[in-house]
Amino acid sequence: MATAVAARRRRADSFRIHEDVAAMDDAEMHGEALKEEENGTYRDDEEENGTYRDDEEEVEPADDQESNYSESSEDEPVIDVNIQHDMEKLQSSFSGLRHRYRLIKRIGEGTFSTVYKAEDLQYDHFDNSWDIEKENEKWTPPPLKSFTSQSTTTLGLAAEDPSQHLQRRRKPKYVAIKKIYVTSSPTRILNELELLHDLRGCSSVCPLITSFRQTDQVVAILPYFRHADFREYFRKMTVRDTSIYLRSLFSALASVHSRNILHRDIKPTNFLYDPLTQRGVLVDFGLAEREGLDCKPCLCHEDALMRKTRLRNAVMGSTAPAGGYPKQDTRPSRRANRAGTRGFRAPEVLFKCTEQTTKLDIWSAGVILLTILSRRFPFFNSADDVEAMIEIATIFGQKRMKAAGQLHGCSFETTIPTIGTFGFSFERIVLWSTCRSDTGETLSKDEKLAIDFLNKCMELDPSRRISAQEALSHDFLRMGLEDEVSPEEEEMDIMMA
Ligand SMILES: Nc1ncnc2c1ncn2[C@@H]1O[C@H](COP(=O)(O)OP(=O)(O)O)[C@@H](O)[C@H]1O
Ligand SMILES: [Mg+2]
Ligand SMILES: [Zn+2]
Numbered sequence: 001m002a003t004a005v006a007a008r009r010r011r012a013d014s015f016r017i018h019e020d021v022a023a024m025d026d027a028e029m030h031g032e033a034l035k036e037e038e039n040g041t042y043r044d045d046e047e048e049n050g051t052y053r054d055d056e057e058e059v060e061p062a063d064d065q066e067s068n069y070s071e072s073s074e075d076e077p078v079i080d081v082n083i084q085h086d087m088e089k090l091q092s093s094f095s096g097l098r099h100r101y102r103l104i105k106r107i108g109e110g111t112f113s114t115v116y117k118a119e120d121l122q123y124d125h126f127d128n129s130w131d132i133e134k135e136n137e138k139w140t141p142p143p144l145k146s147f148t149s150q151s152t153t154t155l156g157l158a159a160e161d162p163s164q165h166l167q168r169r170r171k172p173k174y175v176a177i178k179k180i181y182v183t184s185s186p187t188r189i190l191n192e193l194e195l196l197h198d199l200r201g202c203s204s205v206c207p208l209i210t211s212f213r214q215t216d217q218v219v220a221i222l223p224y225f226r227h228a229d230f231r232e233y234f235r236k237m238t239v240r241d242t243s244i245y246l247r248s249l250f251s252a253l254a255s256v257h258s259r260n261i262l263h264r265d266i267k268p269t270n271f272l273y274d275p276l277t278q279r280g281v282l283v284d285f286g287l288a289e290r291e292g293l294d295c296k297p298c299l300c301h302e303d304a305l306m307r308k309t310r311l312r313n314a315v316m317g318s319t320a321p322a323g324g325y326p327k328q329d330t331r332p333s334r335r336a337n338r339a340g341t342r343g344f345r346a347p348e349v350l351f352k353c354t355e356q357t358t359k360l361d362i363w364s365a366g367v368i369l370l371t372i373l374s375r376r377f378p379f380f381n382s383a384d385d386v387e388a389m390i391e392i393a394t395i396f397g398q399k400r401m402k403a404a405g406q407l408h409g410c411s412f413e414t415t416i417p418t419i420g421t422f423g424f425s426f427e428r429i430v431l432w433s434t435c436r437s438d439t440g441e442t443l444s445k446d447e448k449l450a451i452d453f454l455n456k457c458m459e460l461d462p463s464r465r466i467s468a469q470e471a472l473s474h475d476f477l478r479m480g481l482e483d484e485v486s487p488e489e490e491e492m493d494i495m496m497a
């Protein structure tokens with residue numbers, strides 16, 4: 001990386017940039033942000049959205065994802081004139097970008113960014129330690145015709161300049177250029193880049209190659225990761241495929257969580273997965289945060305006895321009429337980080353827990369598993385947090401919801417008749433949603449294992465919910481590993497051949 005930064009710096013005279021996150025000058029960025037804020041150029045997202053980002057576009061198919069899965073036609077895509085115009089604008093407003101990257105097409109558009117696929121024109125000039133494909137490609141055997149009449153293969157290759165040979169044969173290298181909207185707060189942008197920088201080297205996390213800034217416009221450069229649209233493959237996934245998908249997601253979560261970082265926005269569009277290679281990478285750290293930062297003590301971190309006493313005192317001190325709301329509610333309103341996407345928010349986020357942990361990502365990953373097993377996307381489809389609470393309560397029932405609320409000092413009351421006392425098991429829900437309940441069919445052994453894992457991920461109490469590290473040892477996530485050949489076995493196979 002150091003080489004890349006140094007090399008890029010030499011050529012960057014015409015740029016007003018901070019190229020490597022580590023080299024970013026915080027003071028300058030913050031300083032400018034303040035100036036801009038005074039002019040009203042920056043919208044404070046946090047204020048405007050009440051500290052959450054309700055990514056409607058992303059939950060619904062409206063997220064403009066790449067659906068073209070074949071690489072062959074990608075260089076000649078038919079591009080909408082408006083997108084073409086936006087690409088031109090980005091290239092001309094960002095001096096120097098054109099010489100480094102050839103924009104190909106738009107691959108994603110969310111609430112806070114537009115992502116383009118581009119060819120990395122100066123790939124060979126930089127340190128590419130981020131490139132996991134590099135090693136395999138570099139050593140692919142040369143085409144047979146190079147070996148023709150020469151007496152040895154080495155002679156054949158020596159006839160041409162080796163670097164030219166490599167250059168000619170190398171496939172174009174692609175990157176994803178994430179253009180972060182200028183309306184995002186500078187703190188948020190810096191936070192995303194800083195966390196990505198901290199996460200470099202983490203398995204299954206898409207690394208940050210570099211980033212550029214031109215006045216208020218920041219672009220992040222990431223390796224392009226080929227992936228398919230979740231909606232195109234999730235219905236066809238077998239339980240084993242599901243196990244492999246989730247193993248990849250949970251290994252990303254395990255590395256992110258081991259650095260005490262919460263992603264906060266785990267959902268299919270932020271986990272890019274290639275069903276062909278069965279590999280995935282986690283992207284979009286736009287809402288991520290460090291655990292423990294910006295926290296106030298919550299009852300869920302007290303022991304059960306203390307929680308009970310505090311709750312009893314709170315009920316006794318309350319002036320509210322039983323079973324209703326006081327006309328003048330004098331209770332202070334509760335503020336908590338609610339960042340995330342509807343349908344994927346953990347119950348503690350809905351209950352406005354003030355001491356949220358990495359476990360909230362595990363819940364969201366559980367929602368992805370429930371989506372795959374039930375063949376329904378989106379599984380939860382609420383308009384707001386109250387509806388989201390009703391959806392969860394319908395599954396878990398009043399009794400467990402009340403207990404879940406009390407963990408964070410909240411009471412849960414409802415008169416909605418569809419919310420029963422005990423709710424339903426995930427086993428029943430999966431049978432219903434896959435139309436098997438009438439036929440008397442039961443779940444397969446593998447599906448039951450998946451349900452056992454699901455129960456551990458979608459546990460209402462975050463302290464009892466499985467951690468990403470523990471999840472990797474669960475039999476469900478180990479299912480796909482059975483097929484893997486150990487290095488010893490591989491060696492044996494070679495010797496036997
Ligand atoms: N490295 C990448 N390779 C390929 N596609 C990507 C990459 N990063 C992002 N995308 C595409 O762009 C979309 C939006 O990117 P994301 O980082 O999630 O931005 P946003 O904050 O706008 O949601 C993703 O859902 C994905 O389809
Ligand atoms: Mg996203
Ligand atoms: Zn709490």
